[in-house]
Amino acid sequence: MPYGWTGQLLRVNLTEGSVKTEPLNMEWARQYIGGRGLGTRYLFEEIDPRCDALSPENKVVFATGPLTGTFAPTGGRYMVLCKSPLTDGIACSNSGGYWGPELKFAGYDLVILEGRSPKPVYLWIDDAHSELRDASHVWGKNIEETEDTLRAETDPQARISGIGPAGENLSRVACVINDKSRAAGRSGVGAAMGSKNLKAIAVRGTGPVPVADPLMFSELVFDAMRDINEHPTTSKALRGLGTASTVSFSNSIGILPTNNFQAGQFEYADAISGPTIARTVLKRNKGCYSCPIGCARVTEIKGAANWSGRGEGPEYETIFAVGSDCGVGDLSTVLHANYLCNQYALDTISAGGTIAAAMELAQRGHIPPEDLAELDFELAFGSDEAVIKCLELMTYRKGKLGDLMAEGGYRLAEHYGHPELFMGSKKQDFAAYDPRGAKGMGLGYATSNRGACHLRGYSMTVEWFAPRELRLDPFTTEGKAQAQKDLQDRCATEDSAGICLFTNAVVTAARLYPMYNAATGENVSLEEWLGMGERVWNLERIFNNRAGLSRKDDTLPPRMTQEPLSGAAVDNQVVELAPMLEEYYRLRGWDEDGNPKAETLARLGIE
Amino acid sequence: MILAHPQKCVSCHLCEGACSFKHEGAFQPAKTRIWVHDFVDEAMYVPVTCFHCRDAPCLSNCPAYAITRDPVTGMVTVNDDKCIGCKMCLVACPFSVMGFHTEKDVAHNCDLCGGDPQCVKICVYDALEYAEVEPIQWMERLDRAEHPVGAG
Numbered sequence: 001m002p003y004g005w006t007g008q009l010l011r012v013n014l015t016e017g018s019v020k021t022e023p024l025n026m027e028w029a030r031q032y033i034g035g036r037g038l039g040t041r042y043l044f045e046e047i048d049p050r051c052d053a054l055s056p057e058n059k060v061v062f063a064t065g066p067l068t069g070t071f072a073p074t075g076g077r078y079m080v081l082c083k084s085p086l087t088d089g090i091a092c093s094n095s096g097g098y099w100g101p102e103l104k105f106a107g108y109d110l111v112i113l114e115g116r117s118p119k120p121v122y123l124w125i126d127d128a129h130s131e132l133r134d135a136s137h138v139w140g141k142n143i144e145e146t147e148d149t150l151r152a153e154t155d156p157q158a159r160i161s162g163i164g165p166a167g168e169n170l171s172r173v174a175c176v177i178n179d180k181s182r183a184a185g186r187s188g189v190g191a192a193m194g195s196k197n198l199k200a201i202a203v204r205g206t207g208p209v210p211v212a213d214p215l216m217f218s219e220l221v222f223d224a225m226r227d228i229n230e231h232p233t234t235s236k237a238l239r240g241l242g243t244a245s246t247v248s249f250s251n252s253i254g255i256l257p258t259n260n261f262q263a264g265q266f267e268y269a270d271a272i273s274g275p276t277i278a279r280t281v282l283k284r285n286k287g288c289y290s291c292p293i294g295c296a297r298v299t300e301i302k303g304a305a306n307w308s309g310r311g312e313g314p315e316y317e318t319i320f321a322v323g324s325d326c327g328v329g330d331l332s333t334v335l336h337a338n339y340l341c342n343q344y345a346l347d348t349i350s351a352g353g354t355i356a357a358a359m360e361l362a363q364r365g366h367i368p369p370e371d372l373a374e375l376d377f378e379l380a381f382g383s384d385e386a387v388i389k390c391l392e393l394m395t396y397r398k399g400k401l402g403d404l405m406a407e408g409g410y411r412l413a414e415h416y417g418h419p420e421l422f423m424g425s426k427k428q429d430f431a432a433y434d435p436r437g438a439k440g441m442g443l444g445y446a447t448s449n450r451g452a453c454h455l456r457g458y459s460m461t462v463e464w465f466a467p468r469e470l471r472l473d474p475f476t477t478e479g480k481a482q483a484q485k486d487l488q489d490r491c492a493t494e495d496s497a498g499i500c501l502f503t504n505a506v507v508t509a510a511r512l513y514p515m516y517n518a519a520t521g522e523n524v525s526l527e528e529w530l531g532m533g534e535r536v537w538n539l540e541r542i543f544n545n546r547a548g549l550s551r552k553d554d555t556l557p558p559r560m561t562q563e564p565l566s567g568a569a570v571d572n573q574v575v576e577l578a579p580m581l582e583e584y585y586r587l588r589g590w591d592e593d594g595n596p597k598a599e600t601l602a603r604l605g606i607e
Numbered sequence: 608m609i610l611a612h613p614q615k616c617v618s619c620h621l622c623e624g625a626c627s628f629k630h631e632g633a634f635q636p637a638k639t640r641i642w643v644h645d646f647v648d649e650a651m652y653v654p655v656t657c658f659h660c661r662d663a664p665c666l667s668n669c670p671a672y673a674i675t676r677d678p679v680t681g682m683v684t685v686n687d688d689k690c691i692g693c694k695m696c697l698v699a700c701p702f703s704v705m706g707f708h709t710e711k712d713v714a715h716n717c718d719l720c721g722g723d724p725q726c727v728k729i730c731v732y733d734a735l736e737y738a739e740v741e742p743i744q745w746m747e748r749l750d751r752a753e754h755p756v757g758a759g
Contacts, residue, residue, distance in 0.1 A: 070634050071624035071729060098620070105635065180647060206637035214632055222728065229731040283650045287619035292731040294617040298650040310650075 003212035004066030004520035005029050010108045010130060012123060014196050015056060015115030019123070019130045024109050029066075030522060031605065033496035034109060036092045037536035039063035039081035042112060043090070044539055049547035053085040053188075054170055054195040056116035062103065062161070062201065065498020066520050069104035069209040069289075070217070073224050073507055074500035076101050076289025078161075079184065085195075086172045086188035086350065086408050087426040087451035089544040089553075093175065093189045094455075094495055095161075096288030097182030102159040105205025117197040122162070124154050125203040135199040140165060142343040143177045146200060155204040162200025163190045164345030166395040170194050171406035173350035173394070177342060181296075181312035182288065185347040187428060187450050188408070212521030220515050224507055228292045233465075233505045238295040239285060241274030243316035246432070248273045251324075253464065254568030255437035257430065258324045259381045260356040261423045261559055264434045265567045268329020272319050281335060286312065293502055304332030306384065313338040314348075317454070320432030321352020326359060327381030337387050344395040353429025354409035355390045356381075357422050358401065366416045367401075374399045426451035426553050435556065435575050436565035438463045440472065440480035442575035443584060446554045447484065449540035455501055457487040477576050481583035489533035496536055535604045538588075538596050542606070551594040554581060608682075608738060609641065609717060609724055611654040615734035618645050618652035622726035622735060629725045630715075640706050640717045641726050641735075654735060656726070657704045657717035659683045665696035665705055665716070673714075680739070685714045 001007055007024050025041075032038045039061040051057035060082040067075040078100030084091030103111065106125050113123075120139040121132045138146045147160045161178035167190030174190030175183045211217045228234045237245045250256040251269035258266040270276060281301060287294035300310035314323075314334055322328060322337040341348045361367050362379040377385045379401075393402030404412045410427035413419045423430050428451025435442030440459030445452040454460070462483050463474035472479050490509050494501055497516055507515075513529035516522065524532070544553075556577055564572045585592065589600030601607075623639040631638050641656035659676075663683050666674040673689035674696060676682065685696070685705075692712040697705045706715045717724075719737070727735045 071621055071628060101634075101636075105637065206635070208627075208631060208633035208635035208638075210633035214628065218628070225729060225731055235731075284614075285617055286650075286652075287617035287732075289619060290621050290624060291617070291619045292621070294619065294732065296617075 001210070002026065002520070003210055004516070005034060006104055006107050006109050006209070008108050009110040009112060010125065011112045011114070012132070013114045014117040014121065014132070014198060017117070017132055019132060029109075031532070032536055032539070033065060033493065033516070033532055035063045035065035035068070035077065035079050035496045035498050036081070036094070037492060037496035037532065037539070039079060039092065039110065040090060040536060040539050040543065042110065043081055043083070044543050046112075047083060049083065049543050051083060053083045053088060053192055056196070058083045058192055058195070060113040060189070060192050060196065062111040062113075064100045064104050064109055065496055066516060068498030069101035070211060070519060071290050072221055072499055072515055072519070073228055073503050074288065074291045074293065075498055076291065077495070077498045077500055078103065079495060080176050080189040080193075082189055082192040083547065084187035084189070084450065085170070085191040087428050089426060089451065089547050089549050090449055090540045091187035091189050091192070092450055092495070093184035093186045095176070095178055095182045095184035096291070096500060097159070097179035098289045099159040099161045099178035099182075099203065100498065101289045102203045102205045104209050105207050106203050107205065107207050111201065113193075113196055113198060116195065120197050120199055122150060122200040122202060123198065125201065125205075126155065127204065127206055138199055139168060143345055144180060144343060147180055150200055150202045154202045158202045158204045160200050160202045162345075163193050164343060164395075166344045166346045167191055167194035168199075169395065169397050169406065171346065171394055171397070172408040172411070173347050173354060173406070175345050175347040177345045181342045183342070183345075183347065185349065186453065188347070190345050211519040213518040217515065217518035220511070220518060224503075224511060225292050227506045228503060231506050234293045234502065238293050238502060241278055242285065242295045242297045244274035244277050244297070244314065244319055246274070246316040247319055248275070250433065252568060253437060254565070254570040255434040256324050257320055257423070257432060257434045259327050260325060260360040260421070261430070261434060262360070263567065264437060264565050264570055266324035266329065269324065271329045272323045272331050272334055276331060277314070281331065288500070291500070295502060299335055301332045301335050307332045307336035307388070309336055309339040311339045311342055313342070317432050318348040318352070321349045321429075322355070322387050325352055325356040326387050328384055328387055330384050333384040333387060337391060340388065340391045344391065346391060346395060349431055350408060350429045351391060351394065353423060354394065354405050354412060355387055357409035357413050358390065358405060359386070360421050361413060361416050361418060364418075364421070366418050366421070371400050374401065420558050423557055423559065424452040425556060426549065428452045433460055434565060435560055436573040437570040438474045439477050439575055439580065440474070440483050442556055442560060442577060443480050443484050443580040444488070446556050446577055446581065447488075447584060449537065449544055456491055457484040458491070458501065459483050459487055461487075475573055477580045480580050481587050484584060485587050488537055489530050492533035492536040493529060496532070531604065535606060538600065538604055539606060541590075541594070541596060545595055551592070554594060608659050608719070609656050609727060610736040610738050611656070612734050612736065613651065613653040615732050616643065616652040616654055617732055617734075618643055621729045622654055625725040625729040629720055638706070638708060640715055642704070655702055655704050657683065658702060664699035664701060668695050668699040670695060682719060683716060684718065685716055687711065687713050690714055
């Protein structure tokens with residue numbers, strides 16, 4: 001048995017109903033680390049990138065990294081990969097909670113799901129024994145009921161990851177949820193799982209995850225834990241206020257997207273900010289497996305007139321998506337929408353982005369009155385009711401607008417003849433940073449392999465959060481291509497290793513690769529380590545190119561490149577994408593159309 | 608002994624990882640000697656491990672006399688070579704904090720890592736504390752019973 005990796009994967013053919021164990025391709029594991037990288041390598045080998053993402057030809061991979069299940073800081077991540085139903089490129093959504101480690105303890109690094117089951121099923125992995133079981137009794141059920149039911153009929157300690165009604169109804173903004181509220185959120189991975197008639201994967205594992213050099217690993221981890229516990233970002237901001245700590249900051253500098261990115265400041269930002277949450281609805285904070293940060297919010301709506309509920313969240317991105325971006329400044333509405341998204345298993349960012357796009361289409365009169373007449377509410381910015389009801393419509397594809405919204409914001413806006421009102425890249429909605437006030441984020445959104453995403457190259461760290469003397473001017477294009485490339489490569493190593501990006505203020509690449517070495521027994525250098533991240537990034541890119549994406553898809557909507565944003569620190573700014581993109585391609589070693597050049601592939605060892 | 612402060616616990620299970628790593632040389636929560644019980648819907652996470660009870664039911668119920676108490680520190684220990692794997696101690700323990708090693712076929716409990724408990728060391732949330740005296744006094748227990756974590 002290798003160290004770090006378990007050295008085994010589980011291959012499930014849903015068409016045949018077969019489940020079998022096979023050895024992990026260790027050569028690929030060493031080249032692509034694990035998780036995101038290794039999952040991409042398998043997809044690249046096994047599916048045609050041009051296939052229909054909702055067809056049986058697509059495959060869904062659940063992947064853990066070599067650090068998943070260890071006590072490395074935040075070593076509890078897993079990823080869901082497939083061809084994305086939303087972007088038609090590669091999808092890789094990352095989630096925490098406890099499911100990933102449990103899969104490792106059961107003895108698997110990856111689960112590969114193929115084909116399509118003739119009837120709803122769920123997969124039960126009980127250490128070495130795995131089987132597909134009938135899921136007709138939980139089909140249509142929300143996440144909470146599904147988890148409770150499946151846990152009752154498998155093992156009280158089973159961890160469950162699955163889809164809700166949104167994924168079953170093939171909503172392209174559906175996600176996969178584990179442990180009731182941790183989401184592998186983006187790119188419609190829930191729809192891909194739904195198209196396979198697979199409701200959930202329940203897993204119980206009791207085996208070991210050994211590491212190659214226990215003493216060294218222990219020393220590195222305890223050092224990192226101590227520093228994470230002392231660093232203000234991880235121990236104060238994230239632990240104290242969660243990601244919601246960003247709301248007030250973004251609003252104060254003028255990049256909190258509001259009303260579908262028509263403004264960068266929101267009148268009611270204070271009502272939905274981190275401190276307000278901590279003061280009013282927060283019950284306590286929570287951590288995922290092996291997490292020394294504890295950013296999750298356990299909340300409960302109390303004393304609100306319209307809405308009720310309890311659960312985890314909201315994250316900053318959720319607050320923006322169903323809050324400011326829809327003009328909603330009522331905290332209980334944001335919370336209720338958050339809980340609904342968790343129960344339906346909808347990606348909060350894309351669900352909110354889609355609703356915001358619909359609101360602007362309505363605002364500008366692009367939706368015919370007969371379509372709007374189907375609704376029993378007013379589809380307008382600031383309407384609490386609209387947000388809540390739209391979530392239900394898009395989950396169950398109710399009515400014409402519900403059916404269209406389930407396709408995601410881009411397809412909705414395109415249907416009504418105004419795709420430019422969709423705020424995103426590669427058909428995936430932007431996250432909560434207006435790139436006109438952080439140009440590097442603009443380049444990051446445009447070049448992200450999984451469609452617009454804040455996490456792939458989180459240049460907010462160097463554009464706004466870094467100490468002033470280390471900062472890159474957020475309003476210029478200078479240095480942004482290099483910064484994005486570096487951050488993207490680094491993020492690929494972190495995702496692939498199985499840890500959370502939130503550690504990266506402390507766990508730099510220079511601290512992560514020794515942990516990887518100590519865990520796996522490999523002996524890579526820092527340079528080789530970052531090269532592995534670059535390799536992952538390029539393989540994703542080639543997958544996308546083969547799927548039909550190219551330079552034409554590395555874009556931003558005209559609002560970002562032509563309509564200036566002003567307010568607070570942002571003065572009359574647009575994103576000058578073209579020069580950044582040109583420099584970025586050059587640094588990446590890609591040709592003018594965005595294809596990696598032969599020498600780049602040779603350098604990275606991609607055949 | 609290990610004193611837990613459930614109100615500070617965030618359910619990261621780092622203590623289980625650290626415990627199994629120390630005792631088994633690998634990360635394996637199934638063989639841990641400290642457990643975090645998650646009451647997800649109640650937002651309550653409770654780490655529990657051996658209390659080294661003053662009147663220990665595991666010790667007095669062991670038919671093989673395999674469980675002994677250190678006369679100086681008061682620590683309750685399972686002696687591997689005497690344990691017959693009958694699990695009477697697991698049944699007797701009122702807190703269910705006696706573990707069982709399925710491969711060695713012996714019971715095991717918290718051994719305080721010889722005075723440097725790894726669970727306490729890894730817990731950045733200060734939810735675990737190492738105390739050499741019996742920490743939970745009678746009044747505090749009453750207080751906890753009246754004001755359970757997560758209530759209100």
